[in-house]
Amino acid sequence: MTTEELQALNVDKSVDARGTACPGPLLAAKKAIGEIKSGQIMEVLSADEGTKRDIPKWAAKQGHEYLGTVEESGYFKIYMKKS
Amino acid sequence: MAKKLTIGLGSGCIDKLTSVGVILSGAAADDMEVDVFVLLNAAGAFLQNKKVDFSCSGNQTAEEFQKSLDALSSPGWIEFFEMAKEMTSVKVYMCSLAGKVVGGEKKEDFIDLVDDICGIGEYITSIQEADVNLFI
Numbered sequence: 001m002t003t004e005e006l007q008a009l010n011v012d013k014s015v016d017a018r019g020t021a022c023p024g025p026l027l028a029a030k031k032a033i034g035e036i037k038s039g040q041i042m043e044v045l046s047a048d049e050g051t052k053r054d055i056p057k058w059a060a061k062q063g064h065e066y067l068g069t070v071e072e073s074g075y076f077k078i079y080m081k082k083s
Numbered sequence: 084m085a086k087k088l089t090i091g092l093g094s095g096c097i098d099k100l101t102s103v104g105v106i107l108s109g110a111a112a113d114d115m116e117v118d119v120f121v122l123l124n125a126a127g128a129f130l131q132n133k134k135v136d137f138s139c140s141g142n143q144t145a146e147e148f149q150k151s152l153d154a155l156s157s158p159g160w161i162e163f164f165e166m167a168k169e170m171t172s173v174k175v176y177m178c179s180l181a182g183k184v185v186g187g188e189k190k191e192d193f194i195d196l197v198d199d200i201c202g203i204g205e206y207i208t209s210i211q212e213a214d215v216n217l218f219i
Contacts, residue, residue: 021155023108027166030112058112 001068006079009067012040018047018075025051026058033064033082040082041067047075055080085116085172089213091206092121095128096139097148097160099219104163106217111170118209119175121197126181129193164196176201 015032017025025046036042044055056066059080067079088110092103103119110117127135137145149159158166167173177193177200187193190200210216 019156021157023105023112024157026112027108027170030170061113 001079003068003070006068006070006077009041009043009079011043011079012036013042014045015042016045017051018045020048022048022050022054024048026054029055029058029078033062033080036082038082042080042082044078044080045075046078051078052076085114086214087209087212088115088117088215088217089206089209090117090119091210091216091218092119092125093123094139094219095125095135095137097137097145098139100125100128100137100160101148101152101163103219104158104160104167107167107173108163111167111173114171116171117167117173118213119173120201120206120209121175121177121181122206123178123181123184126177126185126187129175129177129197130185130187131192131194133194161194161196168196174198176205178203178206 013032013036015028017028020028025044025048029044033042052069055078059066063083065081065083067081070077090103092099107117121129127133128137152159175196175198177197179200179202182188182192182200190197
């Protein structure tokens with residue numbers, strides 16, 4: 001998806017993990033995905049560079065659909081759809 | 084079925100304890116089933132009323148290491164273990180010989196993270212059943 005499409009998504013759950021280092025954002029994502037329904041969209045905000053590769057890979061392994069990442073200033077937003 | 088990870092923890096140094104804690108978090112995120120076996124030199128870190136010197140992390144003292152983690156708002160190793168246990172099946176087994184070496188005979192002699200005391204047979208069985216084995 002393009003950055004514009006990602007930014008236009010209706011997000012069902014937003015997880016702000018910018019205050020934590022690895023593995024904080026991954027754990028926050030894991031906890032939060034349990035709180036949404038199949039087909040819903042979740043975004044994870046992180047400032048930890050390791051997360052940028054971790055969360056898309058984790059989402060794929062768990063069977064969720066990774067939609068893309070949007071860079072912001074000093075952090076980024078990772079989007080996924082729950083399977 | 085969940086993938087199984089077996090970790091042999093043979094060091095009570097804070098960097099190794101923290102490494103295992105972080106690995107447990109990753110394993111929990113992947114819904115792995117984990118067995119941790121606390122072996123000889125690691126046992127002291129799991130004692131109730133422990134008097135252990137964790138300062139074997141190489142270039143930092145245990146206090147400096149913990150301070151660096153705190154500055155990143157990172158949990159300490161015990162908290163990592165606790166979080167992983169809340170999220171997936173993590174069993175921590177104290178090797179009975181290791182326990183005795185540091186003066187602990189029963190489960191109650193150790194902190195709550197320890198699920199049971201075990202012998203080497205259980206560790207070997209866990210290794211045989213695991214998809215991934217780590218010795219740290």
